[in-house]
Amino acid sequence: MEKITAIIVDDEKGAREIMERLLADFSDIEVVSNNNSVDSALVAIFKYHPDIVFLDIDMPVKNGFDLVRELKDFKHQPSIIFVTAYNKYAIEAIRHSAFDYLVKPVDISELQLSISRFKALRGKQDLSNNIEHLLSCLEKKKIKFNTYDGFIFLDPDEIIYCEANGNYTNIYLDNDDREKMVTMNLGSIIQVLPNKFIRINRSVTINKAYLKEVNRKAKICVLSSSTGEFEFKVPRHYIKELEKV
DSSP states (O other): OEEEEEEEOSSSSHHHHHHHHHHHHHHTEEEEEEEEEHHHHHHHHHHOOOOOEEEEOOOOSSSSHHHHHTTTSSOOOOOOEESOOOOOOHHHHHHTTTTTEEEEOOOHHHHHHHHHHHHHTTOOOOOHHHHHHHHHHHHOOEEEEOOOOSSSEEEEGGGGEEEEEETTTEEEESSSSSSEEEESSSHHHHHHHHHTTESSSSSSSEGGEEEEEEEEETTTEEEEEEEEOOOOOHHHHHHHHHHTT
């Protein structure tokens, strides 16, 4: 029986090794290339014409969605299984575009289900339509937030940080509006924000793009934007998360 060929794309060496070990349990799958960037993955796709690409989303320089954009006009379009740390914003776009995905750390039973779905749908999916739908979803950058009067749409790139205010949340913006109060608690807000946001204490989640400084000794972090600088206390266990940024 002809083997299913696959490539792995993840900037983290450990994650690539784990995925390769998991796939080694499938006798009908052959990993033909292991890549740490979108550019090297594109070269491998040209060379090997793999059946499946196991694709990490959150990578530096170019992310997984950038690879999808570049695949749009390729003659050979492999099936894509996104592999990502849980992020509702990204996963909803993937799900609505009929792509498959796995959540890190990857569970072997979930991997088995993904491969079974691939086999069942092999040759039946129009990946070009899926790609168009996914890119359309991703381009809808603004996120809907409920307010007293109805709802507002905000660009996550302009959100500096969100701060809990009882059962509501104050959202601070890098534009003339400066601040918006929404009738959603911080936990609900975090569920709809993209993975560029990180929680730094029980009351505040920040946009990593505005992070200027972390002082381990003083247990503080500083954000900088066009509207000014903002300083927050950061408990020790949250500083460990910031070190991963």
